[in-house]
Amino acid sequence: MLSVGQLNEGVVLDHIPAGKAMDIYRKLKLNQMDCQVAMIMQARSSKMGLKDIIKVECPLELLNLDALGFIDHTITVNIIRDGEIVEKKKLKLPKKLVNIIHCKNPRCITSIEQGLNHIFYLADEEKELYRCQYCDEKYHSHSKE
């Protein structure tokens, strides 16, 4: 287990499948946040073999946990205070996704109407299946871009 190092206040995203950290960095728009981010790629893990870790020096509320849960709900979210893990948060598949994925159905109203939020709802939790709120086009959570 890697130490959370010098992060005193913030969030550590642990057990990220190896190679996925950059994708999460982009999806959570961490580059647009005014905080320090450290990424550890291909760290050894007894549970996963190899894993990625992201440390973010920001309050939990600033992270889009819905987006993270959609990307991979098996990721562990550790909340750090005074350099210690004070809480481990389990992610769930979000019931609703707003502007995280876009509908690819050319017949969907979102393909022509400007300014609409792209909204997907969780249609089948077991199959990790989402559907577009407007046209019901399906989107599997495990076939993410």
Next chain:
Amino acid sequence: MRHCMSPLDFSVEELDQMLDLAVDIEHNPEKYSHACEGKKIATCFYEPSTRTRLSFEAAMLNLGGQVLGFSSAQSSSAAKGESVADTIRVISCFADIAAIRHPKEGAAYVASTVSGIPVINAGDGGHQHPTQTLTDLMTIRSIKGKLGEMTIGLCGDLKFGRTVHSLISALVRYPGIRFVLISPEELRVPDYVRDDVLRKNNVPFEEVIRLEDALPELDVLYMTRVQKERFFNEEDYVRMKDFYILDKPKMDLAKKDMCVLHPLPRVNEISVEVDSDPRACYFRQVQYGVYIRMALILTLLGVKVC
């Protein structure tokens, strides 16, 4: 405020109430002839549909109300680039209820999210067409006297046919329903209907290619047109369009009390010689469509007639 986007917006009990209301309208039209006096429906049709639009307009006129609207995108502000959301905001100032048809899926839903008046989805591309489903349910219930304990055959374009998807979703809520899905391989029902609707609700169904094989066991046969506008490829359309033709010899294979439904317009899939068969119910279906739209307008406007 309540809208109508999908037939599943209503519970089975609510649907039963609406169907009862439609039956009362059918038998006592004069009782409802002033029910919507002073009220207006806006029929906002971004693509051509004479039948559905006129059915809505007839429904409101029968209720003593008035109608306004447009019948193509070219004759609306959409031609100037106005969004559906803005159009419905404006129309909310002119009318008490709106029926919207649009070629894009989810357009009516977008309208409902910003509208100040009840919105009825009058067809959104290949997605939903709830008032057709309400019409189909009323026709089946009026003719067969029930909505359960039946074998229903659906024939033709089961892939792009939104009326078929909606009808299946609505009927699986009734007990004892069994489906026979009759289509060429290329036009089978989409996976989501097979898995998420039929299998999920443990509804028995079989898929066959030959109409003749299915006919003897059916209580209801729902024919559909292969819709040219749903194909990207002309060749595929030409190959599929005359795959099924219901004619007199085929009707001889069916039960004496089977009823034939069709959302219309029909092209070649039902031979005109079948029209005189008492089991051909597709023109009565159009009349039922007006009654159920009247019932829907009254329900969404909250108008009670004693």
